[in-house]
Structure formats: structure tokens, C-alpha cells
Amino acid sequence: MEKIYTIKDIAELAGVSKGTVDRVLHKRGKVSEDALKRVNEVLASIDYQPNLMARSLKKTQIYSICVLIPDSANDPYWQPCIDGINEAKKEFKSFNVKVEIFLFDPTSTSSFVETNKKVLAASPDAVLLVPLFHKEAINAIEIYNSKGIISSIFNNQLQSNAIKSFVGQDLFQSGRIAARLLDLLLKKGTIAIVHIDEDYENAIHMQEKEKGFRDYFDTLENGKFEIKTFKVKHPQFKSTLKEFLESNPAIEGLFVTTSKAYQVAKIISKNPEKKIALVGYDLLENNLEYLNNKTIDFLIHQNPKRQAYLGTTSLIEHFIFEKEIVAEKLLPIDIVNTENAKDYFS
Amino acid sequence: MEKIYTIKDIAELAGVSKGTVDRVLHKRGKVSEDALKRVNEVLASIDYQPNLMARSLKKTQIYSICVLIPDSANDPYWQPCIDGINEAKKEFKSFNVKVEIFLFDPTSTSSFVETNKKVLAASPDAVLLVPLFHKEAINAIEIYNSKGIISSIFNNQLQSNAIKSFVGQDLFQSGRIAARLLDLLLKKGTIAIVHIDEDYENAIHMQEKEKGFRDYFDTLENGKFEIKTFKVKHPQFKSTLKEFLESNPAIEGLFVTTSKAYQVAKIISKNPEKKIALVGYDLLENNLEYLNNKTIDFLIHQNPKRQAYLGTTSLIEHFIFEKEIVAEKLLPIDIVNTENAKDYFS
DNA sequence: ATTTTTATTGTGTTCGAGCACATTTTAACA
DNA sequence: TGTTAAAATGTGCTCGAACACAATAAAAAT
CATH class of the missing domain: 3.40.50.2300 (Response regulator)
Structure with missing residues (x-):
């Protein structure tokens, strides 16, 4: 264990008083060239770590x-x-x-x-x-x-x-993670990105997630997947999503970019004979419920x-x-x- | 912001000296019943938090x-x-x-x-x-x-x-996680648990992981999976695993309970026309290499x-x-x- | 050469807790 | 009641950094 130096130690080593050392350390001036040099030499030769306890004890500022x-x-x-x-x-x-x-x-x-x-x-x-x-x-x-x-x-x-x-978090990367998960779950097929309940234009996070998601499949370049995007706001949500799914029966996977995956889960769980892979965000109670009954396959935790x-x-x-x-x-x-x-x- | 009390404050409030307060706080005895009661009353009425800076400044013990x-x-x-x-x-x-x-x-x-x-x-x-x-x-x-x-x-x-x-980590649970991942990847089929390179009897962690893994499929109760166990020590590793896989062609998934998944990946990657799902442990460089080329599907991080x-x-x-x-x-x-x-x- | 000004350096107090030691109070005993 | 022992209580210093202020030295002005 190397020695722990105090201001007093430095003062003794440099042959000055602790006041002078203090002035050097805090660059408060009023120090002769000679003293400055001597103190700096000592400081250069040792590894001085101010005692934070003492400092914060003295400082009364809140x-x-x-x-x-x-x-x-x-x-x-x-x-x-x-x-x-x-x-x-x-x-x-x-x-x-x-x-x-x-x-x-x-x-x-x-x-x-x-x-x-x-x-x-x-x-x-x-x-x-x-x-x-x-x-x-x-x-x-x-x-x-x-x-x-x-x-x-x-x-x-x-x-x-x-x-x-x-x-x-890196939201682009977060989209890629979701993509990788659905890739593993499905191997091939049609997947839809679902943006729910927020103002899409204002919500950069949804855009970034989508970009990352598509980027993953673009660099895959095997043409085994088709990616669609579906945007919806809350009031009309239920009926429009149902319509969307019915008119796109090829869809086997869904990526919900917000914490509202449970709303999607609620709808697709009513049709249990056709399992649709579902990846969403955030450990809300509602989401966990559908994760546990396996309607949601993965949740991404934003911590x-x-x-x-x-x-x-x-x-x-x-x-x-x-x-x-x-x-x-x-x-x-x-x-x-x-x-x-x-x-x-x- | 509620007031921050010091020993001095408490002493004044209780009408005693700080020495007495100190004795009460550290249960050092030598305090009259009367003083003890008064100090305790003050302590009960306020939320005293000793100043840790001051304490650790005083204590020179390393x-x-x-x-x-x-x-x-x-x-x-x-x-x-x-x-x-x-x-x-x-x-x-x-x-x-x-x-x-x-x-x-x-x-x-x-x-x-x-x-x-x-x-x-x-x-x-x-x-x-x-x-x-x-x-x-x-x-x-x-x-x-x-x-x-x-x-x-x-x-x-x-x-x-x-x-x-x-x-x-909860190793039993860790086995269940691996099981859940392979369940999602495969939907059904034969899976082998692979114990590599350690003394199985002494290594409780491998046993716990296996228990958790099997527990997941046991409670699943749908009979879609068959689980086998394969134990091997390093020297004969390569040939015996090859044999094992050849004599069990139904195997579609492997769960490696140690950080040696890369050794398994090395072998199965030589037969790319048959993709075997692979889940292992730990972010070693060797493992990451096979994760990135997608021979390993998931790694579990023990942090x-x-x-x-x-x-x-x-x-x-x-x-x-x-x-x-x-x-x-x-x-x-x-x-x-x-x-x-x-x-x-x- | 002496006073004044300015620059430099040193000293002493503070922060709050902890503990040794001094002092006071109370109890015990002759 | 006086003396001693024991119990209780109070005082004062320390830890290291920060900073105000005092003290000294050097330079400038008279």
C-alpha cells in the first residue's frame, strides 16, 4: 500500500507551510516562483489524492x-x-x-x-x-x-x-435486437412493425427502432423476410389492427416499438390457433402478464x-x-x- | 430539506454534553437512566444520520x-x-x-x-x-x-x-432460461444437455443448470421435446461428441452448461446444412466469434x-x-x- | 534611512464524530 | 460527618482540507 500524502506532508517535503501548498493546489496565486516550483516538484514526484472526506466535511455548501x-x-x-x-x-x-x-x-x-x-x-x-x-x-x-x-x-x-x-440506450441497436429475435423465432415470413399510441413524427425513438429493425433484415440479404409498417393511434386501435391482420394473413411476427405490446397481445391471443411471434418493450405489469402466458415472446427492457x-x-x-x-x-x-x-x- | 442534526444538536436538545450523546449512540454505558432517557427521546423525535465524512475522517484504521x-x-x-x-x-x-x-x-x-x-x-x-x-x-x-x-x-x-x-446467479433459473430459449427456437424435437470439461460430480453449477433445464420441459407437459444428457471431459471431447451427434441424428438443439460452447460450435459448424440450435454460457472471445457467425444462437451472461x-x-x-x-x-x-x-x- | 505599500508566507480555526482524559456528582463506607 | 470509591458527565484534542487572518519579508515611496 503506497503512502497516502496529506497537504501537511507536501508542505514538509517542499519546506513551505500548508497554506502555500493550498494556494498552489487551488491556483490562488500569491506564491513566489521559488515556492511554486518546489511545491510542484513534490506534487510531480508523489501521487497526491485529496481526502474527499475532509473536503466535503469542510464545505458546507449544499x-x-x-x-x-x-x-x-x-x-x-x-x-x-x-x-x-x-x-x-x-x-x-x-x-x-x-x-x-x-x-x-x-x-x-x-x-x-x-x-x-x-x-x-x-x-x-x-x-x-x-x-x-x-x-x-x-x-x-x-x-x-x-x-x-x-x-x-x-x-x-x-x-x-x-x-x-x-x-x-442505443435505439437503433435496440431495433436490431428485436429483428434478430424475430429472425431466430421465425426463420422466414412476413413481419410487421407496429407503432402505437404516440405521435410518430415527434417520437424519434420509434423511428430509430424501425430503422435498426429494417437495417438488420437489409444486411441479411437473404430475402426470406418481408417487413411492413403499421401506425395507429389509440382510439381506433383495436379495430384497425384487427383489420390490418386480417388483410395481411401472411404476417407471422410483430414488433411493437412502444410499451403497449399488451394491447396487441390482447387482440392476437383471441386467435390461439395461429401463433404470431411478438416482441415488445418494457416490463409493465400488463406486458408481463402476456409474457408469462407466452403470447409475448420477448420483451426488451429499457431499464x-x-x-x-x-x-x-x-x-x-x-x-x-x-x-x-x-x-x-x-x-x-x-x-x-x-x-x-x-x-x-x- | 429537513434539518441535518449533529451530535452537538442532540446534546443541546437533551441538555447533556456531546460525550454523553456519544456514549448513548455507541452503547458504551456509563450513562444515568435519566440522561439515557432524555437522549433517546431526542433521538426518537428526530432522524439523526451520523456524518460519514466526519466519521471516516476520524477513523484512521485502514x-x-x-x-x-x-x-x-x-x-x-x-x-x-x-x-x-x-x-x-x-x-x-x-x-x-x-x-x-x-x-x-x-x-x-x-x-x-x-x-x-x-x-x-x-x-x-x-x-x-x-x-x-x-x-x-x-x-x-x-x-x-x-x-x-x-x-x-x-x-x-x-x-x-x-x-x-x-x-x-440462480443457476436453476438459468437452466430454465436456456430451456425457454430452445423452446422458442425449436417448438419441438430432441435436445441434448452437454456438460464439458469439468468434474461433473464436484460441479454443482452444472447439476443445477440441468435441473432447471429439465424442470422447464417437465412443467411444459406437452411431450413435444425429448431431453438427453451428454457428459464429456476434454481429451476425448471432439471424437465423442461427433459420435454422439451421429448416433442421435434427431438432435436439433444443444445446451452447453459451461463456457465451452465454442468447442461444440466448432464441431457443428462443419456441417452447415443441418443447423442445430445452440445455447451456451459466457461472453468469451471464442464464444462471441461463433455467436456472431450465428452458430451459437444465444449466450447466457453470468456477469x-x-x-x-x-x-x-x-x-x-x-x-x-x-x-x-x-x-x-x-x-x-x-x-x-x-x-x-x-x-x-x- | 525610515515609513508605507505590496508581496509572500505562516498560523489558527472550522467542519462532525470519536475517544481519551479531566472533572463533577453520587454512592458507599468508616 | 468525613473520606474514598465508583459512577456519571463534560472537555478538549484529533483526523485533512479550506480559508480567513496574522505575520513576516521584500520592494517602493518618502
Whole structure:
């Protein structure tokens, strides 16, 4: 075990006082050339690691982080995020950080805007948010940036150089994973990509997933598969999907790009003599039900809990430990079947 | 933000000195009933969280943890463990912990015993080990226990109440996952469980995987599958497996219970006109090669890196933060195909 | 040469918990 | 009641970094 040096040690080695060492370390000036040189020589010859305990004990400043996420009352997908954030809070509760959660209605742009106003009024040191609404999110982030507030995002990617960090998944790759699964399940046939319930033009994630999915089959180049796309919004959902399936009897596999696979499962499970392969997203209770009765073959886990956890801890550790914030953290894309589903709830 | 109380605050609230509060908190006795009651009342009315910075700053004791793992020169499976341990070391480098890695030869019982002796001579506060050799591991752990050294294990389960913690996977469930994958791939047919290269009687993990695998098909109760078992040790491996496959032409799927699926892949890839479904374990380079050329359909990831990381951090955090060590931590069992394999290297 | 200004360097206190030691209070005994 | 022992309580220092402030040295101005 190599020796752990303190400021006092360095001071003695350099023949100066600890005050001078401190000034050198923090580049506060007021140090003679001679002393500067001597201290730097010592610093170069040893590996000085400041004692973070002592530092954070002395610093009484409390850092404030605000997290903006959709209210899980509107969509159960978001509940795990709260758990992840609370886990991060718990882990760092004895440090000088305050993490506050702000919920907004994911179906309402104005709710998102209003919540951002509230956050701004709290004037935090950093904001972590789910940028569901593209234009409004960019706008909010630029305001934060102008006030010196750090912005990180998760779940949805967004291009803006005012953003410090993104935590999420590679959605293109995620589409390829679904494609590979259906390739293995079916070997050949017709497959439909099903986009449910969200504004397709605004939802880049669905587009990316589709691109990845098609990319897999394009590079396969064996012509054994035919890929179709089907878009639908909720109200007319049931009847239109039925129609679509009836008019395309060749379809043997479905890839649902949102967390609404259970709605598709509900329909196709009514016709059990014709098993259609089904791959979807997210471990919602509804989805798990159909996974367990084998109507859904695979679910892809986007790990919202871990996304939120990592987004939060990377900000906390930036303030507490002066860790650098990584610009992009892509999480593994977990493949879930009946047997390993429960593993992902811990 | 609720107030953060210090010992001084509590002392003032209870009308005693901080020394008395300290004695109450640490149950050191020498406190009058009256004072004890007053302090406890204050403690009950507030949520006191000791400042861990201050605590660990004061405590100059350096805790020592030794980790015993197989040398990756003998088996590349173990390399990620070193990475995981080093990650833990890095994360906690500014705390008062010393983590030392001891390697042993996984093919040699005496190497394991000798390494344990070395560890014992280092008289650490805790030991984390991979209990490859059942009897010898139990023996070593009991000696550690008698000296007040905490023992945790990972990768292999072991029954002993001298063990504080196990990090690993549910191997039975892991077998079920493989079964479910082959069920989806094949729908029906004959499948063989292949045990390669290890002493079957001693290797509980292979037995557990087989049990889980068979359990899945037993509860399926549709009689669409026939399950066979094939055991082989390395030297005669190639010829005997060929023979086995030739004499069982009905076999359409293979489940390899160790990390040696690439050896099977090598053989069956020579007969490309008959695709045999293949599921194995672990993201070794050799395996990934055959996963990418689609000879292997799925690999199950045992996440050795994370096992080692969590085993190490749980001990570190026990000493630093007085966190309780959870007796059993089961990691998710990750399903890996061509498309998400690289995700699991971060 | 002496005072003033400025640059440089050193000292001492703080953060909160932990623990050794000093001091005070209470109990026990002669 | 006085003396001693035992129990209870309080005080003060330490850990390492940060920073305010005091002290010293060097340079500039008178």
C-alpha cells in the first residue's frame, strides 16, 4: 500500500507551510516562483489524492439537483425512475446534496413548461430531465445553461451543446435486437412493425427502432423476410389492427416499438390457433402478464430505473467528488423472456 | 430539506454534553437512566444520520480486504473479475480500505490451499473468494471465521453459516432460461444437455443448470421435446461428441452448461446444412466469434465482472459506511444475442 | 534611512464524530 | 460527618482540507 500524502506532508517535503501548498493546489496565486516550483516538484514526484472526506466535511455548501420526470399516474413506465432516483438519494443522503423530484403530465406540453418554470424558481445547481417535448426541452435547457445550471437528460436523446450528459440506450441497436429475435423465432415470413399510441413524427425513438429493425433484415440479404409498417393511434386501435391482420394473413411476427405490446397481445391471443411471434418493450405489469402466458415472446427492457439512477448519481458525484460527467452513457439492452423477467426488479 | 442534526444538536436538545450523546449512540454505558432517557427521546423525535465524512475522517484504521480468484491465465472467464475488483478499488481509493487480489490456479487444489495460507498470513479484515474447491473452501472459511475475518463468496454457492454473503446467479433459473430459449427456437424435437470439461460430480453449477433445464420441459407437459444428457471431459471431447451427434441424428438443439460452447460450435459448424440450435454460457472471445457467425444462437451472461464488483463493494461499504452485508445477492441472468453482446462490456 | 505599500508566507480555526482524559456528582463506607 | 470509591458527565484534542487572518519579508515611496 503506497503512502497516502496529506497537504501537511507536501508542505514538509517542499519546506513551505500548508497554506502555500493550498494556494498552489487551488491556483490562488500569491506564491513566489521559488515556492511554486518546489511545491510542484513534490506534487510531480508523489501521487497526491485529496481526502474527499475532509473536503466535503469542510464545505458546507449544499448542492441542489432537480429531476423532472413524467408522472407515473399517466404512464406506469415512469414509476421505476422514481425508485432509481430515491435509491441515489438514499445512497448519498449523508453528503451535501439535495435531490428534488418534479413531476409533469407527459400528455401536456404546458405541464412540462410550467414544471420547468417551477424548477427554475428553485434555482438548483443542476437539472436532470426527460425531454419528452423536443422544442420546449431545448428551450428550457438553454435557459438553464444561461443561468449556469447544468442540464442532463435521460431516456430520450436530444441534440444541444447545452446538454452535459445523456443516459439511455442505443435505439437503433435496440431495433436490431428485436429483428434478430424475430429472425431466430421465425426463420422466414412476413413481419410487421407496429407503432402505437404516440405521435410518430415527434417520437424519434420509434423511428430509430424501425430503422435498426429494417437495417438488420437489409444486411441479411437473404430475402426470406418481408417487413411492413403499421401506425395507429389509440382510439381506433383495436379495430384497425384487427383489420390490418386480417388483410395481411401472411404476417407471422410483430414488433411493437412502444410499451403497449399488451394491447396487441390482447387482440392476437383471441386467435390461439395461429401463433404470431411478438416482441415488445418494457416490463409493465400488463406486458408481463402476456409474457408469462407466452403470447409475448420477448420483451426488451429499457431499464428506466437504472437510467434515472445513473443520471442522478453522475450529477451528485460531479458535485461531491468532482467526477467528470460522461457525455453519453448507453445502457445494455436487456432481452427478457418468461424466465428472467423477475430478475430485473431489484 | 429537513434539518441535518449533529451530535452537538442532540446534546443541546437533551441538555447533556456531546460525550454523553456519544456514549448513548455507541452503547458504551456509563450513562444515568435519566440522561439515557432524555437522549433517546431526542433521538426518537428526530432522524439523526451520523456524518460519514466526519466519521471516516476520524477513523484512521485502514481496513484490509483480500480477494481470492482463479488466475485468468488458466481460464479467460476470470479476467472480467479483476476488472470489476479494480473498478471497486478505484471508486473507493480515497477511503481507508486496501484491497488485494490473490490469484490461484483453478486446476489445482493445492494452489487454492496455498493461496489461502498466504491470505491468512496477511490477516485481513475480510476475504472475498471463489470457492471452486468445495471441501477446501469450507475449511478455509471456517479458519477465517475463527479468527474473526469476514468471508464472502461469489460465483459459486456454498452452504456454511460462516459465510457472510454470496453474490451470484440462480443457476436453476438459468437452466430454465436456456430451456425457454430452445423452446422458442425449436417448438419441438430432441435436445441434448452437454456438460464439458469439468468434474461433473464436484460441479454443482452444472447439476443445477440441468435441473432447471429439465424442470422447464417437465412443467411444459406437452411431450413435444425429448431431453438427453451428454457428459464429456476434454481429451476425448471432439471424437465423442461427433459420435454422439451421429448416433442421435434427431438432435436439433444443444445446451452447453459451461463456457465451452465454442468447442461444440466448432464441431457443428462443419456441417452447415443441418443447423442445430445452440445455447451456451459466457461472453468469451471464442464464444462471441461463433455467436456472431450465428452458430451459437444465444449466450447466457453470468456477469462475472459485476459479481466481483458487488462482492468487493459490499465489503468495503460494510467497513466504511457500516452498511449491512446482504446474505444473498442474485444478479439478473442476461440473455445475449449477436446484437446486444457488446453492450455487456462496460 | 525610515515609513508605507505590496508581496509572500505562516498560523489558527472550522467542519462532525470519536475517544481519551479531566472533572463533577453520587454512592458507599468508616 | 468525613473520606474514598465508583459512577456519571463534560472537555478538549484529533483526523485533512479550506480559508480567513496574522505575520513576516521584500520592494517602493518618502
